[in-house]
Amino acid sequence: MAQIACTHCNLKFDDSVMIKEKENDKELNFCCKGCQGVYHLLNSEGLGTFYDKLGDTTLQPASQISEDLEKFDLEGFKNKYIKTNEDELSEIHLIIEGIHCSACVWLNEKVLHKTDGVIEASINYTNNKAKVVWAPEEVKLSKIIETIRSIGYNAYPYDPSLQEERATKTRKDYYSRILVAVFGTMNIMWIAIAHYAGYFTGMQQNFKDILNVAEFILATPVLFYSGWIFFRGAYYGFKNRIVNMDTLVASGALSAYIYSIYAMTTQRGEVYFDSVVMIITFVLVGKYLEVLSKKHAVDTLDGLMGSTPTEVTTLKDGIKSLVSIENIQIGDIIELKPGEKVVIDGIITSGQGSFDESSLTGENEPLYKQNSDAILSGSICLDSVVHYEASKDVSSSLLTSIVNLLEESITKKPHIEQLANTISGYFSNIILLIALLTLAGWYYWNGSFETALIVGISVIVIACPCALGLATPMATLVGISIAAKRGILFKEATFLETMAKSKLLALDKTGTITEGKPSVVNAELFEGFDPALLLALVETSNHPISKGIISYLKKENDTLKHITLENIKSIEAKGIKASHESKKLLGGNADLLKNEGIEIDGNSENSLFFLAVDNKLVARFELTDTIREGAKEAIDQIQKMGIKVVMLTGDHKQSAHKVAKEVGINEIHAKLLPQEKSALISEFQNNGEIVVMVGDGVNDAIALAQSNIAIAMGQGADVAINISDVVLLDEKPQSILEAYKISRRTFRAVKENLGFSLLYNVIAVPLAVMGFVNPLIAALSMSLSSLVVVGNSMRIKIIKFKDNS
Amino acid sequence: MSESIVILMIGVSTFLGALGLIALLWGVKTGQFDDQSKFIDAARYDGEDELRDAAMMQDKQDEQKKKARQKKKEKEKQKNYMPPD
Numbered sequence: 110m111a112q113i114a115c116t117h118c119n120l121k122f123d124d125s126v127m128i129k130e131k132e133n134d135k136e137l138n139f140c141c142k143g144c145q146g147v148y149h150l151l152n153s154e155g156l157g158t159f160y161d162k163l164g165d166t167t168l169q170p171a172s173q174i175s176e177d178l179e180k181f182d183l184e185g186f187k188n189k190y191i192k193t194n195e196d197e198l199s200e201i202h203l204i205i206e207g208i209h210c211s212a213c214v215w216l217n218e219k220v221l222h223k224t225d226g227v228i229e230a231s232i233n234y235t236n237n238k239a240k241v242v243w244a245p246e247e248v249k250l251s252k253i254i255e256t257i258r259s260i261g262y263n264a265y266p267y268d269p270s271l272q273e274e275r276a277t278k279t280r281k282d283y284y285s286r287i288l289v290a291v292f293g294t295m296n297i298m299w300i301a302i303a304h305y306a307g308y309f310t311g312m313q314q315n316f317k318d319i320l321n322v323a324e325f326i327l328a329t330p331v332l333f334y335s336g337w338i339f340f341r342g343a344y345y346g347f348k349n350r351i352v353n354m355d356t357l358v359a360s361g362a363l364s365a366y367i368y369s370i371y372a373m374t375t376q377r378g379e380v381y382f383d384s385v386v387m388i389i390t391f392v393l394v395g396k397y398l399e400v401l402s403k404k405h406a407v408d409t410l411d412g413l414m415g416s417t418p419t420e421v422t423t424l425k426d427g428i429k430s431l432v433s434i435e436n437i438q439i440g441d442i443i444e445l446k447p448g449e450k451v452v453i454d455g456i457i458t459s460g461q462g463s464f465d466e467s468s469l470t471g472e473n474e475p476l477y478k479q480n481s482d483a484i485l486s487g488s489i490c491l492d493s494v495v496h497y498e499a500s501k502d503v504s505s506s507l508l509t510s511i512v513n514l515l516e517e518s519i520t521k522k523p524h525i526e527q528l529a530n531t532i533s534g535y536f537s538n539i540i541l542l543i544a545l546l547t548l549a550g551w552y553y554w555n556g557s558f559e560t561a562l563i564v565g566i567s568v569i570v571i572a573c574p575c576a577l578g579l580a581t582p583m584a585t586l587v588g589i590s591i592a593a594k595r596g597i598l599f600k601e602a603t604f605l606e607t608m609a610k611s612k613l614l615a616l617d618k619t620g621t622i623t624e625g626k627p628s629v630v631n632a633e634l635f636e637g638f639d640p641a642l643l644l645a646l647v648e649t650s651n652h653p654i655s656k657g658i659i660s661y662l663k664k665e666n667d668t669l670k671h672i673t674l675e676n677i678k679s680i681e682a683k684g685i686k687a688s689h690e691s692k693k694l695l696g697g698n699a700d701l702l703k704n705e706g707i708e709i710d711g712n713s714e715n716s717l718f719f720l721a722v723d724n725k726l727v728a729r730f731e732l733t734d735t736i737r738e739g740a741k742e743a744i745d746q747i748q749k750m751g752i753k754v755v756m757l758t759g760d761h762k763q764s765a766h767k768v769a770k771e772v773g774i775n776e777i778h779a780k781l782l783p784q785e786k787s788a789l790i791s792e793f794q795n796n797g798e799i800v801v802m803v804g805d806g807v808n809d810a811i812a813l814a815q816s817n818i819a820i821a822m823g824q825g826a827d828v829a830i831n832i833s834d835v836v837l838l839d840e841k842p843q844s845i846l847e848a849y850k851i852s853r854r855t856f857r858a859v860k861e862n863l864g865f866s867l868l869y870n871v872i873a874v875p876l877a878v879m880g881f882v883n884p885l886i887a888a889l890s891m892s893l894s895s896l897v898v899v900g901n902s903m904r905i906k907i908i909k910f911k912d913n914s
Numbered sequence: 915m916s917e918s919i920v921i922l923m924i925g926v927s928t929f930l931g932a933l934g935l936i937a938l939l940w941g942v943k944t945g946q947f948d949d950q951s952k953f954i955d956a957a958r959y960d961g962e963d964e965l966r967d968a969a970m971m972q973d974k975q976d977e978q979k980k981k982a983r984q985k986k987k988e989k990e991k992q993k994n995y996m997p998p999d
Contacts, residue, residue, distance in 0.1 A: 162959070196982045211955040222967055228975050233949045244978055277948070285942050292935045296928060315917055323924045 116160075117144035117261075118168040123671075147261045156219055162212035168261065181251040183420060183433070190266040191250065194242070198228055201250065203239045205232060206263040217262060224248060224256050239264070283397045286335040290390040293331035294383075297324050301383040314376055321373040324382035332366055336389040338396065356537050361569040362388050368566050378563060421452065424496060434503045445495045451486045454506045455497040462493035475652065487511065487807075492679065511783055511811060532863055536572075540874070544568040547878045560880075568877045572870050580862035581606075583902040588855030591906060596823075596838035597848050604834045608818045608848065609856035611799040614747060615790065615812070618758035618768055620805035621822060622842070623734040627653055627716055629661035631731035638727040640665070642689060643720055645672040646696050650685055654718055657732045695721040702726070714767075741772045743842040747849060748773070757786050759808055786812035803837075803845060805829055820845065858905050862898045869894045 112121040116137045127138040128145055139145040151159055192200045205217060214234045221230035226247030232239040241253060257264045300320050307317065339362070342355030362385045369380040420431045422444040429444065434452050437443070442458060445451065451464075461479035466488040475491055478484060484497055486508035503509055548565035552558055585602035592599055599605060619625050644662045647655040662669065674687040674694070684697015695702065699711035702719050707726055709719055715733040719726060744754055755776040758765045765779035778789055790812050793800050802809070802816035806829060813819035814832045821833035822840045830836055837844040873894075876882055947953055 158963075196979060197985075198978065198982075211958070214955070215959055219967065222971055228978050229971070234955070281942055281945075281948075284947075285939050288935060288938055288942070292931065296931060300924070316920065319917060319920050319924070323928065327928065 113138050115140040115144050117148045119163070120167050144261070147259070150259060151216070154220070154223065156216065159212055159216045162215060163210065164212075166210040166212065168207070168209055168213070181254050182249055183431070186266075186420075193245075197245075198242050199245045199250070200240070200242045202267055203241060203257075203264040204267055205237050205239050205257065206265070207261065208232070208234070208237045213262070216260060217257060220256055220260055221253070224253060227253065238267070283338075283393075286338065287390075287393055287397055290331050290335035290386065290393055293327045293335070294386040294390045297327050297383050297386050300324050300327075304380075304383075308379070318373070318376065321369075321380050321382075324380060325370065325373060328366065328369075328382040328385050331386045331389055332362055335393055336362055338393065339389070356541070358388055358392050360541060361572075364566050364569060368562060371562075377559070381566070422446075437499050437503060439499055439502060441499045442496055443499055445484075445490045445497065447490060447492050447494065449490050451484055451488050451490065452506065452508055453499045453503055454486050454501045455484055455499045457482050457484060457495055457497045460493060460495035462495050463491045465489040465491055507782075532867070536867070536870075540569060540572045540870075543874060543878065551880070564877070564880045567880075567882045568874060571873050571877045571882055580866050580898055581859050583899050584855050584858040584862055584905065587858075587902045587905045588851055592848065592851045595844065595847055595851075596841075597844050597851070598836040598838065599848075600834050600836070604818055605852040605855045606859065607799065608801060608835075608852040611801045611818060612752055613793055613798040613800050614752050614754045614845070615793070615800055615802045615816065616744075616754060616756050616774070617802075617804035617806070617809050618756055618760055618765055619734065621803050622740050622756070622768055622772055623736050625734065625805065627657040627732040627734055629657060629730050630715060630733050630735070632661070633729040635727050635729075637722055637725065638720070639722075641669040641672050642692075642694065642722070643696065643728065644669050645674050645689070646685055646687055646694050646720070649674070649677050649687070650679060654716060654732055655685075658718060658730060661730070693723050695719075695724070736768060736771055737840070737842050740842040743846045744772050744774065746846050750849060750853075752849070757781055757789060757802075757812065759783075759786075783808045783811050787815040790815045804833075820848065854905055858902055861901055865897055865901065866894060869897075 113124050113127055114121050115127070116139060118140060120140060122140045127140060128142070130137045130139070130145070137148070139148065151157055190201055194200050208214060208217070211234060214232045217232055217239070218230055221227050221241065227241065227243045229242040230239065243250075243253060254264055300323055304312075304317075304320055304324075306312075307320075336359070339355045339359040343359040346356050365381040366385050369382050369385070372378040372380050420433050421437065422429055423432045423437070424442040424444055432441075437453055443453065443455065447462075457478060457480055459480065461477070463475035463477050464484060465475050466485065478495075483500070484490075484495075486506040544565045547568050548561050551561035551564050555561060581602070585605050588605050589599045589602060616622055640662050644659065647658045647662075672689060674689050677685065677687045679685050680697065680701060683701040684695065687694045695705060695707075697719065699709060699717055699719065702709050702721055703711070705721070705724060707719075707721050707724055709726055709729070711717065713731055715731040718730040718732060720728040748754055753776070754774050755778065756765065756769050756774045757778050759781055760779060762777075762779040765777050769775075769777045778786075781789065786809065790800050790802060794815075794817070799818075800816045801818040801820065802813055803820040803822075804810075804813050805822040805824070810829050810832060813821065813829060818835060819833035820835040820837060821829045823830070823836055823838040824840060835848060837848075873882075941947060
């Protein structure tokens, strides 16, 4: 049968399932009522051009969600997310779900603009965040959300005040400063060329004056506006009695500037305005690159908290009422509906159901819970209505404490002191001292203060930290780009250095060493087995086991015909029942089949899935979480590099040991809650270890934030990816090994570069002290030393892949 | 070549460059480069419709500001209101 694209969402479906319609000789096809609704809504609003802008992009089929709209107008919600600005307008920050392309952004903005009472709506395409301002007396927030939902998207709020605003502000600030610096430098450069030419061929003093004044005008804003950051840094350093790189840059630039003004007004000697702006611009760009790559952990923290309810249903004397979560007290009875997220820890008092705890333990398999079992906040109730008694209030519940811990550990992430910074600290001290001594010495022996000043400044100028400043960034830049080509993304350059120093690797089990999803390892098929029937049955369920069976069936059979089942009924945490053409289907675990009186072999260390037709067993599947390809070899080699490997997992001991044995890990810590993992990491750190942690799930997030270097799997949870320092796109365990190798090689290049630039200074500075340096020699030797550093860094590229077998 | 020509050349070219720089800085400050992806699309979706849309939003904002001002005035009036005696 032919596949036809839905007119709205562009997804392709079978011809037979499409809803057809004719409009002015044009045939329209819709995959669902939702898409149809949105299409007509857009056309009647005159927004049909959306589809031209959309092109071939596919969207999610529109689903009409109408529930829980009233929560947006509740008082608790208002206090938490809505701000009122000076014009008495309300303001909220939303994350819009379902944005795929720029046409989506266009559509959402357009529709919001057309809504009465909305004053401002701007959506950021990069992170799908929106800011909406509206007049509260004209339109309610629930109406705005409803509008967004009516066109097939969804929105939930977040609190932007955390760190995001600050991060954007710093970035903009730096950007403006760099623009000014680059503008000043470029213009001074071409004036300086005239200067240099005049230096050799001779130039009349009056022309020289014009050039000097022009350079002075251009250099002033660069030094004081763009260079302000260094003055600030030097000031804070001075306050804390630390001489840092900023001190050297600020004092070097300022003294060269002052001397140049002196030279300009007295019409004697050469001006150094070009050196002033060069120093500022180069070092500023380096700093900007650091700011640019600062992590956006906050983005996903917002997502984590934003999707949790602000109100829960409580039962008091048989009366149901919505209560804000802050007002829940220990002992209150709370009702949980299917699909709801638990926000308060408690103990079940009535009802039973399966709970998805994957965000806490990392295990995808839902847990079956009944009366007097404890439920933890952060888990999701999957299939039934449950009443439970709150055993903690919201602030001490697990979910809140996890988010708090996460926020804390992001800001407090341990930083290893960087080699370059340590060296440049000492370096700055020594150079300043030498310059002062030179000034005093020359003044004493020579008697002329002017000459003494020139020589003193030339010491600082030639020691200009160009090579030293380039030593680390250049090498790490090459290292990062090589890593990126191998599918390893380092988010910040300094992580290479930290990782190179690490001697301890902590691995999560599920999703890191293993695939994270069960797959069929053994299948026994008996008479009467029909794969198409089984496919239809398991496709009705979201359980990971069902998904494993689906992928197995699709692999084994090329085409399976589509069968529609009747009377589908899912049995909590056990399986599915259905019927087809008077045949009774039963699929699920051993318990389910035993209850129906079917004889089966339920002994296995793996998860089992049975299928029975008319109470006769027709298939038996064994499923297990398989270990990723190459994990054993990679771990072997990492251990050979002298790195200790430990395994941290939320899973129980037995399966942890089984996996550990297979990949050759000796130290195992099993049955850990998220905060326990993190505690373990900090224990390692207290013992002086630099810890690299690899993980993939929400449950690893705190531990990742706590570790020195966090590596996340590319398919992992958003939170994990965002707070991590390194992302492995191809998810291969081999990549961890490669990351180690690249970082160690890069670190070696950094050390070589630093060694060279120090050597350069050891030779050049004494020459400057003796007064042998004129501006041309200074410029030439400076660029030569930089070239050497760049060349050495490029060597990382050549050597790297010879030993990378 | 006389000095005044050199001054003129440097002056004019620097001034023109500075104008461009100021325009850029203004753009950064008003958030026009905040969203890289959208920034590119701005050129694609640039037509009469978009202009009308922007004008409409501006009108809305102005109206709201006017209202807010009026409200404030009324409040102040009420405060300063003294019954004629």
